[in-house]
Amino acid sequence: xxxxxxxxxxxxxxxxxxxxTAEEVIDYVDKRGLEAAAKEVDVVTTATFGPMCSSGxxxxxxxxxxxMRISEAWINDVSAYCGVAAVDVYMGATQLRHNxxxxxxxxxxxxxxxxxxxxxxxxxxxxxxxxxxxGTDDYPRREIRTLFDINDLNQAIMVNPRNCYQNYNVAINTxxxxxxxxxxxxxxxxxxxTYSSAGQLSPLLNDPFYETIGVGTSIWLAGARGMVYAQxxxxxxxxxxxxxxxxxxxxxxLALTGNMKEMLPEFVRGASFKGYGVSLALGVGxxxxxxxxxxxxxxxxxxxxxxxxxxxxxxxxxxxxxKVLARYNYEQLRSGEVELDGKKVPVTSLSSYNKALRxxxxxxxxxxxxxxxxxxxxxxxxxxxxxxxxxxxxxxR
Amino acid sequence: MITKKIYLYFPKSExxxxxxxxxxxxFDLIVNIFRAKVTPEEEGYLSLEVTGSQENIDQAYAxxxxxxxxxxxxxxxxxxxEGRCAQCGACVVHCPTQALSIxxxxxxxxxxxEDNCVECLACVAACPFGACSSAF
Ligand code: SF4
Ligand code: SF4
Numbered sequence: 001x002x003x004x005x006x007x008x009x010x011x012x013x014x015x016x017x018x019x020x021t022a023e024e025v026i027d028y029v030d031k032r033g034l035e036a037a038a039k040e041v042d043v044v045t046t047a048t049f050g051p052m053c054s055s056g057x058x059x060x061x062x063x064x065x066x067x068m069r070i071s072e073a074w075i076n077d078v079s080a081y082c083g084v085a086a087v088d089v090y091m092g093a094t095q096l097r098h099n100x101x102x103x104x105x106x107x108x109x110x111x112x113x114x115x116x117x118x119x120x121x122x123x124x125x126x127x128x129x130x131x132x133x134x135g136t137d138d139y140p141r142r143e144i145r146t147l148f149d150i151n152d153l154n155q156a157i158m159v160n161p162r163n164c165y166q167n168y169n170v171a172i173n174t175x176x177x178x179x180x181x182x183x184x185x186x187x188x189x190x191x192x193x194t195y196s197s198a199g200q201l202s203p204l205l206n207d208p209f210y211e212t213i214g215v216g217t218s219i220w221l222a223g224a225r226g227m228v229y230a231q232x233x234x235x236x237x238x239x240x241x242x243x244x245x246x247x248x249x250x251x252x253x254l255a256l257t258g259n260m261k262e263m264l265p266e267f268v269r270g271a272s273f274k275g276y277g278v279s280l281a282l283g284v285g286x287x288x289x290x291x292x293x294x295x296x297x298x299x300x301x302x303x304x305x306x307x308x309x310x311x312x313x314x315x316x317x318x319x320x321x322x323k324v325l326a327r328y329n330y331e332q333l334r335s336g337e338v339e340l341d342g343k344k345v346p347v348t349s350l351s352s353y354n355k356a357l358r359x360x361x362x363x364x365x366x367x368x369x370x371x372x373x374x375x376x377x378x379x380x381x382x383x384x385x386x387x388x389x390x391x392x393x394x395x396x397r
Numbered sequence: 398m399i400t401k402k403i404y405l406y407f408p409k410s411e412x413x414x415x416x417x418x419x420x421x422x423x424f425d426l427i428v429n430i431f432r433a434k435v436t437p438e439e440e441g442y443l444s445l446e447v448t449g450s451q452e453n454i455d456q457a458y459a460x461x462x463x464x465x466x467x468x469x470x471x472x473x474x475x476x477x478x479e480g481r482c483a484q485c486g487a488c489v490v491h492c493p494t495q496a497l498s499i500x501x502x503x504x505x506x507x508x509x510x511e512d513n514c515v516e517c518l519a520c521v522a523a524c525p526f527g528a529c530s531s532a533f
Binding site: 049050051111184185192194269270271272273274279281334336346347348349350351352353354355357 | 483484485486487488489490491499504505506507522523525526527
């Protein structure tokens with residue numbers, strides 16, 4: 001039994017598509033059996049909500065009178081990259097606010113930065129643009145200060161080089177000192193662990209070999225109709241894989257884009273990691289078309305089938321030793337406590353399962369309502385690709 | 398006997414006065430102080446719980462009203478903003494009293510139980526989304 005994208009889209013357009021979330025599909029296939037279920041189910045919705053640092057947006061301001069070729073710009077005091085064109089800038093999620101003391105008084109608080117600018121834009125708030133220029137014959141203005149909101153912009157397009165890590169590390173701290181990381185605060189002597197994955201709901205864990213999610217796939221990006229525009233940076237598919245090809249570490253990633261004017265504020269949230277910096281938490285939903293029983297079977301992956309590696313963020317992560325302290329599956333991690341070296345260690349998440357579930361449901365409703373059609377990828381993500389380190393070369397100084 | 402949470406802001410002019418002592422002595426209240434802070438400008442903040450009869454508590458409020466003190470009755474000085482909470486759960490392990498906890502294992506929803514909060518402020522540092530905040 002094989003379905004095509006076109007057949008599934010016809011059913012969606014007719015309001016007749018059978019759509020299940022990545023959670024619902026598990027029991028459904030258990031009850032109905034794989035072959036029967038593959039005939040019945042057309043789409044499975046997957047999702048994730050969590051901090052995704054490699055995010056940002058291109059903004060176009062339009063031209064002032066007289067015109068200005070902005071060469072340096074700050075939005076709410078957060079610097080934006082201006083090496084594009086006259087009034088195009090890129091705001092990165094992890095950019096700190098001007099004069100943020102960072103970790104000068106450790107651990108820094110990082111209350112506001114690029115991620116928060118992006119959140120405020122989507123929330124429709126008024127922001128301040130301050131720009132400088134050296135002035136040219138055709139763009140004479142040298143300075144600008146004005147208030148704007150997202151509706152005043154010509155375009156506000158989110159362009160995220162790396163989102164939706166297929167799987168991720170579990171962080172722990174074996175040292176005697178509390179440490180502050182992008183996976184949260186880690187207490188000394190292994191007194192807590194944190195992870196960041198939606199597990200059985202996560203898009204690339206439901207499609208471990210990138211059979212349906214590829215360049216050109218239509219996605220739900222914080223409520224907007226977005227797409228996968230490239231492999232994500234650091235996409236590294238050549239990794240150890242467990243049962244059914246599910247990777248036990250980071251592995252695949254996606255580069256995503258979407259129109260910020262269509263986004264829902266609930267799913268675009270600035271984040272402050274004490275002692276680390278700022279970031280952006282994003283909600284992403286990706287539909288998986290059930291083209292054949294094999295694809296369906298992979299969407300029935302459960303938390304207990306997905307393993308993740310515990311890495312010591314006090315030594316092994318910064319020093320890149322590659323050492324793995326232990327492995328657990330997401331069912332164990334989600335229980336809130338695991339045992340390591342005979343010690344019970346509490347576990348929490350940075351990724352929100354609750355919001356991921358909501359996104360699965362929202363996307364399901366859009367597809368059922370005939371408002372979201374699927375698109376066939378124009379390119380597959382690389383399957384056997386490794387990742388290069390940065391070697392320090394050149395003449396010694 | 399009833400118990401009320403309040404927190405107070407004292408401007409510089411009032412920080413010298415033995416207000417808590419008089420709450421205990423004159424209004425027969427049991428006072429449980431969660432947190433107190435005097436800033437370098439010598440303003441003071443105090444978060445406490447008072448237990449006593451309704452009548453005595455009403456009189457104590459009237460007494461406090463006689464000072465140049467800002468009274469926030471009925472809540473602790475730690476707030477959890479449900480709208481800002483991303484339901485991630487990062488705070489849960491840092492909260493010593495389960496005031497912040499997972500209340501629904503299936504949907505993994507987080508909720509704040511103010512009664513359990515001891516105002517240690519651990520969640521304020523641990524929450525990446527600014528959902529937990531302190532009035533002072
Ligand atoms: S202040 Fe302390 S006790 Fe209160 S909710 Fe936060 S972590 Fe828990
Ligand atoms: S850490 Fe903050 S956002 Fe996450 S569950 Fe706790 S209060 Fe909510």
